[in-house]
Amino acid sequence: MTETITTVVPTMPRIGDPAPAFTAATTQGPIDFPGDYAGRWVILFSHPADFTPVCTTEFMTFASLEDQFAELNTALVGLSVDGLYSHIAWLRRIKETIEFRGMSDVEVTFPLIEDITMNVARAYGMIMPGEDSTKAVRAVFVIDPKGVIRTIIYYPLSLGRNFDELLRVVTALQTADAFSVATPADWRPGDPVIVPPAGSCGVAKDRMDGHVDGVTCVDWFFCTKEISAQEIDDAIRQPNR
């Protein structure tokens, strides 16, 4: 039987697509995206609204981790459908009055895009009318130095993001690129990585026999190898950023 799809799904960018290009005003001046970030990784993320508590905790956490993302050559860019003056007033208020988890006097210095037309939010599929038709959900787009979308994560309005996971995602993507490997469930730097299945039976058999240096296979399709956290640091971490 031929499948019939009756629900119309708006087009959204997907993993592997070029990041949709746009220009916009931000709290740090105009932005030309993703061109301004060529050669850097970027986390483009949306939040539902300024002057809301969960978003406030997320901005304080992102700001406190900005140096750690910079060490991974990763810039942060926020977006909501609020205007620039709202953004500026909210970020000032966060710095002046909000304490959260030991953080206070937090200054957000990465750009926050104003998107009152919702054009950018729509282009990135950040508006999900079933959740809210006038606010962006909590979307996270991890974009590589060539402007290609490498990971997309969405959270609903009520759920603040897990920032350990966002750091882990960037680290894992960069490790996969640097070493041509994949990373298993719950991987952390220093854990064994997955070696993609070999292209020939001969190599698979050599691996099974323990004849390929450093590679351990428990089946023809399941081979791992050790890469130390130090090797990963040396390959992906940027000094003095």
Ligand code: BEZ
């Ligand atoms: C918040 O950030 O607290 C929030 C924003 C929109 C809806 C619900 C919560």
